[in-house]
Amino acid sequence: MVPLHSPTDFIRVIEACRANDRLAQKELYEHFYGYSMSVSFRYVSDREDAVEILNTSFVKVFKNLSSYDLDKPFKPWLRRILVNTAIDHLRVRKRIMDNGDIDMVHEPGHEETITGNLAYEEILKLIQNLSPSYRTVFNLFVIEGYKHEEIADMLQISVGTSKSNLFKAKAHLRTALEKLETK
Structure with a gap:
């Protein structure tokens, strides 16, 4: 596998993926696997569900790669597909519970950050x-x-x-x- 360090390498892989080159698709998948898993894990707590979201997302990526604009960054485009796929996954599994309509919710005046000394x-x-x-x-x-x-x-x-x-x-x-x- 050739690392995707340069824009030329990335364009080469994208063009090969568009031509349904399985090795190029594998290269793109492996290159963005870690990033894609981290996005998927934000929406589900189970590894199998995260892998399912990731794999379904990459099927969509390869199917819709012709609509990707090479002049724009790839990660935001991929993230949008991952997030939408995660939402679809949750909806299909009926794990999103509608807690009813609440029109007025009191929000605290100061946003608290979740950082501190936690890893x-x-x-x-x-x-x-x-x-x-x-x-x-x-x-x-x-x-x-x-x-x-x-x-x-x-x-x-x-x-x-x-x-x-x-x-x-x-x-x-x-x-x-x-x-x-x-x-």
Whole structure:
């Protein structure tokens, strides 16, 4: 496998993938495997589900590679496919629970950060322990940067439910962090 260090190497691999070259597809898959797994794990806590999301996403990548613009960065394009596939996966498995419409949700005045002395793996574990609906909204809002209106459209929930799920996710994380601090 030739590493994809230069733009020329990357373009060569993309063009070969577009021509259905299986070795090039394997090269692209292996190159972005780690990144894709980390994105997938933001939405599910089970490794098998993450691999399923990753594999389904790469099928979509190879199928739609002709629509990818070589002048733009590949990772955001891939991330969008991964996130949409994760949402579809959760929807199909019916693991997103609609907690009802809540129009008014009190948000704290100061955003609290979830950093401090915790390692990345510890933070990821706390996020993975959230319910699927809380975890999905938290990831889309905090990590991916979507607005509540966009999240509501993607998940087919109300804006109020999106805000409520984010508020509850933050509350659960705050409680979990407090428990860790007292240990």
